[in-house]
Amino acid sequence: MNNSLKLESHHLNTLFNSLKRDNYTLIAPIISNGSIIYEQVNSAEELPRGWTDEQEAATYRLKKQNDNAYFSYNVSPYSWKKFLFPPHIRLFTVESKGKSFKINSSDAPIPAYAFIGVRPCELNAIKIQDKVFNNGQYTDTVYKTRREKVFIVAVNCTQAGGTCFCVSMNTGPKAKGGFDIALTEVINEDGHFFIADPGSEKGTKLMEDIPCSTARQSEIETAERLVQTTAQNMGRSLDTNDIKKLLFASLDSPYWNDVASRCLTCANCTLVCPTCFCSTVEDITDISGEHAERWRRWDSCFTMDFARVFGGNFRPSSKGRYRQWLTHKLASWIDQFGTSGCVGCGRCITWCPVGIDITEEVKRLKNEY
Amino acid sequence: MAIKDLSEILQTHPFVNDLTEQHLQTLISCVTNVRFSEGTYIFHEGEEADKFYLIRAGRVALEIHAGKKGIIRVQTIGPGEVLGWSWLISPYRWHYDACVVEDVRALTFDGKCLRTKCETDHNFGYEMLKRFSQVLEQNLKATRMQLLDIYGS
Amino acid sequence: MVHNIDPMIPIPAHIRRVNWETEDTFTLLLEPECGNNNKFQFLPGQFNMLYAFGIGESAISISSDPFKKNTISHTIHRLGIVTNSLSQLKHGDTIGLRGPFGSGWPVENAKGMDVCIVAGGIGLAPLRPVIYSILRSRKKYRKIFLLYGARSPLDLLYRAELEQWGKFPDIHVLITADHGDSSWKGNVGVVTKLFSYIKLDGFRTTAMICGPEIMMKFTLQELQQYGVPPNQIFISMERNMKCGIGLCGHCQCGPKFVCKDGPVFPLPQVSHLLDKKEI
Incomplete structure (x- = not known):
């Protein structure tokens, strides 16, 4: 049975609003200083619509395209790890008291992030860091307290970047789990829409509030084909045998x-x-x-x-x-x-x-x- | 002391492990049993090296005079070990002073006598060289480790 | 483990005594604030991250008797900024402490065996808890050999204790210094030379080694000659450590996190790494 939903592109912002309503801090791709980075946003309109990136070894360029696609680019120089594993964070403060001192762990509020636009390779990176920061003996508190609150909206890749090789690493271009909602963006003669696949209870529940319809088989197949084409057009490959x-x-x-x-x-x-x-x-x-x-x-x-x-x-x-x-x-x-x-x-x-x-x-x- | 007793004593020292009876006899023909008391010197730097010693008990320190740094003990030699290899290698001179730090009982061998036997019986000579090469190798390894000053900062 | 919920947050530990062992090495006797009547428990070979207020942390192995529950001690070589800062503290001062972390020596598994302990320099400190443990259950072990080498006679740690330990039956304490002056009557030479004065029953020996990596490598050659099986040989390794819990990545040695998988390793886990440069 298929749970895939069809979300019209003009309703994408409803998804953003629902997440905001649920008190998430929204993080999504935006253009800044000539590159696409992940930053806090308020609405879907801040996304780099109609922009793409060209990536090669030691090369990164943004380029305007003649479409209104929200996600027609590949990965940003930033990754989501900067939110779960902040580049610079205070672990504790200490106040001296005569010959002794008092140690206070940080009590700063932990934001609940909604990551919008997480690519399948990046989902896998998060899964890997989940293992790194919970190594069976010890758990990293900074990572854990942020990670457990995250809402993930994944986006399947409908184009391969020049330096991409997720197919070799078996991490993409289609998300296989670890998300709350996965989107595949489709622009064709039938219009501009997303195939939305809920991947968790949270995701299913959120989609209930958003105007969408059950996706038709042909629409799902169109989206599938886009992802398959991406898989065939990887910019690079890496032989992982032995x-x-x-x-x-x-x-x-x-x-x-x-x-x-x-x-x-x-x-x-x-x-x-x-x-x-x-x-x-x-x-x-x-x-x-x-x-x-x-x-x-x-x-x-x-x-x-x-x-x-x-x-x-x-x-x-x-x-x-x-x-x-x-x-x-x-x-x-x-x-x-x-x-x-x-x-x-x-x-x-x-x-x-x-x-x-x-x-x-x-x-x-x-x-x- | 009777030759027979010396032979028994000699055979308890690891240096002669697995030596053939014939070679053992050759060694015994040049051996003397000796004792040194604490504080005495077995030999001094620069003297002719005409002997070597198999230490049975006690401890000998090899000393070097390092000018203003005084006397430095670079190595001690104890039971089961060999003192002296300069008898085998020209110009047959001691490079250190050998100070007894704990009463020593040892077997000593006449180097000149052994050198002649090494020359006339190359099999015996090769056996001696093999055994002394091992002593040298161990000393070299130990010296390198000391040079590294591994506990230093 | 006695600790805050977050292993990255230190607990206070109060200094009860400072003992200078040598010119540059001192022992801190500490009383950690464990709270709720908890005792600080550790395995011989484990380490703590010691925090000097505002200065930083250093990974230091625990060197006291694991059966003493109220206090622990750390023998520290004054080398860097943190250890220098720790060296200036006095009775009554407070430091921060996280731990205990890491793996311990095979004190239990060595029962019924001969035990050969080989220590170089400050490497005796993490092995001292092993000696205390063995002495508490002396009859459960066979012969004990302690081979200990330091740079000079003045750099020898725990000299009074070494003398005491040597008086127990069937405990052979052999000491050497890399260099000596004419007042030193003991052995001069590297620690491996002490092997020529003992007889090991290789097959029935558990060996525990701690010292500079190069000293451990030479020691392994000696143990090999005695036929000590590699899985009965344990070494304690040193690496840069920031977190102590396998999260910061600094201490990696091949696939091992020295802080969490070690610092004590059975030889077969790391022997292939010891010969490689810059692992």
Whole structure:
């Protein structure tokens, strides 16, 4: 039995309004500083209608299209992780009291976010971070308290970006769960509409308030075809056969010298990556010395000090640090979390200033193997 | 002390493990049983190295005079270990002072006598070289680790 | 675990005593505020994140007797900004504490076995709780060997205790210093040299090693010669740690999070990583 609904494009904003009514803080793609990023919005009209992006290694451009599509672009340099795993957050404050002190955990209200426009690869990235931040022994409170409140409106991809390879990673272009509602945008001779698939009770309930009809089989098939075409037009591919074995057996490969000669260790790839989760902490005090705070911020395995301990550094070379990133992402991640750390979103390729391409790097490594 | 007793004593030292009876006899023909008391020196830097010692009990420290840094003990040698390899390698001079820090009982071997036997019986010579190479290798490894100053900051 | 709900938030711990072990290494005796009459419980080999007010945190292993419930101690090498700051604290001062974190030494599984403990430098600190545990159930273990090496005689930790432990029957305490002066009558040389003075029944030995990685690598070669099976060898590893709970990513060594999967590992889990550079 099919639960697919048809939502006319002019009713998209009703979905936004319903979420606002339910006290969600809406986060959706908008244009800012020449790129599409995820930010707080009030209405569907703020979406980058009629815009698309061109992505290639070290290349990102926005381009106007002659349609009114809401979602005719691919992933943003930002990922949703910045809302669930904030780049900079205070963990606690401390007040000194004579020889002792009092530690106060943060009591700032946790917003309930509605993410609108989450791509299937990004849904998978969230699923991966769910495992990272609840590792069986410990749970990250910052992540958990945000994550459990999130409402997710996924959007299936009806176009493939130049650096996309979700098909290789089995993470897209169609959302297979982990959302409250999944939308597929269709623009054709019959009009401009969305096929909406509720993926949770919350999603089903929300759709009840929104004017829509049961989708006809032909409409569903039209949407399906768009997604299938996307799958056939991936900008990149990555051969994942025996990839763990390849990486672990290549720790001493001369290939790493080659990539290290190109890599700037700028950490862009880790910042744009929707699964990278490393963080560090910083301690500060005010001028009186009576008030201290501890902050957590994103860190990257590419930074010089990442593996530094007093008396030495476990990973001083850029070669060692690039190897750590790639080996972790594609191999040891599988041992740690039962899944690859890569979802094929292509961000690390697009945003690498020197165009290092993870799919090409794996090919090179295979050639050396 | 009778040769027979010395042979028994010698065979308790790991240095001669798995040595053939014939080679054992060759060694025994050059052996003397010795004792040194705490505070005495077995040899000094620069002296002719005409002996080596298999330590049975006690402890010997190899010392080096490091100018204003004083005397530094770079290695101690204890039961089951070998003291001295300079007898085997030209110019046959000691490189350190060997100070007894705990009363020592040892077997000592006449280096000149052994060198002649090594030259005339290459099988025996090779056996000696193999065993002393191991002593050297261990010393080299230990020296490298010391150089790394692994506990330093 | 005695802790706040959030493992990232420290609890206060009050300093009851400061003992200087060597010129640059000191022991803090702490009374953690566990609340609700809870006791601070830990396994030998586990560590805490110690927080110096406004300065930062450092991962420090626990070095006290696990059966002493009201206080714990940490032996700390004064090296960086946090440990320097901790070194200035006095009786009655307060620090923050998160923990205990990480895996422990196989104190239970080693029962019925010979135990060979090999420590280098500050590496004796996380092994001290093992020695206390063994001494409490001495009859449950066979022979005990403690091989301990430090940079110089002045850098040896717990000297009075070492002497005491050596007096127990069938506990062989062997000590060496990398360099000595003429007042030092003990062994001079690296810690691995002590293996030539003991006889191990490899098959019946559980080995626990803690020290600089390179010292542990050389020690493994010695244990191998004695035929100690790799799954009876345990090593404690050091990495940069920020969270202590496997979330910040810093301490990764291959697929292992040293803070959460370690710091104590059975050798087969990490032996293939020890030979690789910059893992």
